[in-house]
Amino acid sequence: MRELEVPVLIVGAGPVGMLMAALLADQGIESLLVEQRDDLHLAPQAHVINTRTQEILAGIGVTDEALAGITTHSAEARFVTWRQNLAEGDLARIDIGSAGYLASMAPASSKRTANIPQHHLERLLFAQVSRRVRCQTRFGHAWQGAEHSGHGAVSSVKDVATGETYRVRSDWLIAADGAGSPVRRSLGLPMVGETNLAHLITINFEADIRHLVKESPSILFWVLSAAAPGTFIVHDAARYSVFMTPYFPEYESPADFPPDRCERILRAALGDRHLPLRITSLSNWTMQAHIAAPYSQGRTFLVGDAAHRFPPTGGLGLNTGAADAHNLAWKLACVIKGRAGPGLLDTYGDERKPVAETNSRVSVANHRKMRQVTAALGLDEDKLPTMARLRASAPARALPAALRSAVKRLLVAPIDSRTRKVQRAATPGFAGIRRNVQLAAEAQMEHFNTLGLDLGYVYRSAAVCGGGAAAPMASNPVLEVAQSLTPGARLPHFRLQGAPGSPATSHDLVGHGHFLLAGFGRHGKACAGLAESASQQLGGVAVHAVDLDAVTHHADRPQLSAWNLGLPDAAILVRPDGHIAWRHAAATDARLEDVLGALCRVLQVPVPSREPLPSGARPVAPVS
Known part of the structure; x- marks a missing residue:
């Protein structure tokens, strides 16, 4: 069997894996990056690239101009909006990018959180990796397993196209292979946290929806509808967007959402049944909040979604992974070069796991807090599975499709009629409800602005001297950052x-x-x-x-x-x-x-014995 040798094998060529490879290369460390997919992602996936991630990207040569070229929103699209469907008026709207808030961010960083679809970011990162001679990348090569020892790992990798399996002998193994991480599973490393927070169908589609959103240019639209509840992520209103809608496994499965049904749901959420559109892909996923109990075992380390997975409510997942790679890369390079003791690598989990725990807790809280908006409107989200239960019942399945649709319209019509009256403030009572919906929406700001989480964490580990020093606290540690020269900050x-x-x-x-x-x-x-x-x-x-x-x-x-x-x-x-x-x-x-x-x-190396000072160097005082 053919065998390769490389200092570091990275499994997974998503943003975190490619960033890890680039960071190592810039410190003189060679790596091989293998990815079972045959190409980069074609759909947006994650889309929030925060301030800290942009600072890290700048360190590998990614310019502000390059990021601006793949950012999909102008400064005007700074709202988050709640509607019954996109064709209706606003039920509530908040401004997450006001001039005042941006001005308050300026003292903390020269970067600004941006909407950058992951598939665009991956192409930019792949260009960075490709120009580094110390990085090799192989798509369509699936990691199969590894034999581990105190000196490294011998991995089996399969070329998916040819069927050939070869061995990769590496001193270090990095698992950047996503939430389902085969590397993590092979090691039996447990994930701890909350499971099945929600189940969603993701519909990626192409359409020009500018006429629907021009009055409220928004990154996100939350659809409060009994007929088609969900969330739009508007990447480019002229070209493509994403709609996510829940499903309920007790009564239905992803197989119950074929393309024709997904198109009907999508058109109901758009509020335009004749809009030209094309669904480009469908997928399903389960919202979870899990963190790996250990971040490493032996010479194998978990980064990104392999180490943690959060609800997307906050956009913290990819960004937390980027900081994982940034933290681990310099430590691993120092150890490989013999400039640090192996104990330095233990500080990776010591430092990064608490950050993931905080980000997970906030993401879950954001997810649950969104119910305040629907509750203010008078909708009970706990009743959403009722529609799935009715569809799954034997009598409903026996009805012709047209009749099932008519029954559904009858069931949701009173709810949607009431929501429409709230939006139009049809009576003083409905106007009061709309004010309450707006107040509930304004309480969601921590969902969308997380500068404190992005920049404010302070490491405590053996790689920080004086790590017990108290750092100043911001009044709101999610929205704001209190900068300081505290060790660990x-x-x-x-x-x-x-x-x-x-x-x-x-x-x-x-x-x-x-x-x-x-x-x-x-x-x-x-x-x-x-x-x-x-x-x-x-x-x-x-x-x-x-x-x-x-x-x-x-x-x-x-x-x-x-x-x-x-x-x-x-x-x-x-x-x-x-x-x-x-x-x-x-x-x-x-x-x-x-x-x-x-x-x-x-x-984590011994203090060297004193050597004579070089000529011209300043003498130092004796140790007291």
Whole structure:
């Protein structure tokens, strides 16, 4: 049997797998990426690409212009709307991208959450992976299983087209193979959480619906209808959208939703039975909230949906996976290069699993909280299965199709008539109900704006020094982020000054596998010498340095001390993933021993014995 050898085998060429491959390649690590599908996804899948993911993508060379080119909404399409169907007027609408909210986000990042369909993002990422010589990608190659040892894994991979099975010997195995992860299942790693939160049919379709949505240009439309309940994701109103509608396995299965029935449901939700349209694909899925109990076993690591799956209410799944890859890649590269102890890899699960648990909890809460809108309208979602039960009954199945449809119309007509009266505020009573529906919709803002979740998590692990320090808390940790220089927190965003072409923000200073020693006040100028000496003593571990007083935009300099508990001096060590590993905020000089101790603790290697300082280096004070 043919056998290949590679340092890292990545199973799954979705966004997280491809991002992992690119991040490793940029740190000098070769990988082989295998994917059982014969091509990239053709349908949108996920579509929310948040601020942090865009910062991570920038680190592998994805420009703002490239992302703008695949973003499917203009700034005007900033609403989320509730209607009886798309042809009816609004029952409620909220503005999730107002100028005021965007202005409040600006101090936290130069990036903005965008609607980018996953299949477009995958093509952009594939272009990035393809131009890296250390990445190999094979579509139509299915991972079959592996033999694991303390030295790595020997995987069996099948070429689906030819039927050939070959072996891949890798030092490390990364499972980026989705919610059903064959790699995770083969290891028997359990998933813990809530199952069967909802069951949905997804209808991808092509149609020009601009005339239906022009009064409320929205990313999402929630259809509150007994006849065709569900949600529209409007990727491009002129070309293609997605509609998701629930089904109830106690009474029906996906087989009960053939294309002709799905088209009838879709047209009822659109409110236009004559609109030219084409259904491009149908699928079904179960909404779950599961997290892997361990994120790794031996030399195998889970990332993305293989490690966690959330309800889509919040758009947190893909983005959490991108941060997984970002966290793991630099650690794995350091271990492979012999610059870190293997214990550093244990901090991957220690850091990322709590983030997934928080995001899962919020996603589930968002899903359940949406019932407030239907309850305000006077609809009982618990009665939705009744229609499925009636359709599944023997008498109903015995009726001709036309008669079944007539009976359904009779059953839903009173409900839809009442909903229409609410939308039109036909009486003072109905007007009051509509006001309540609007208030319930406005209470859903945490579903759609999650800046605090995206940027505000603070790691606690052996890869953070002083990880017990309390970080400031935002008043709403979902909507808002409280930036700080607390160890474990993401390096705050601030602007840099300099010539055109120089780094524009603080996040352009980090990444690419290097640590950053940054200081201000009395510590700023000393960072260059300390970083150089520390790098030499650790055998070439890359440690860059910057005097923040010299490079920070004058308007943002006051923030440095504000983020530092009001203190005027600090030296911070920033990890390759942009999270702060260590802070020295004392008025005494930071010593080489301090920096070395922090680096060695993070990397889990012994502190080296002292060597003579290189010529011209600043002497350090003796250890007290």
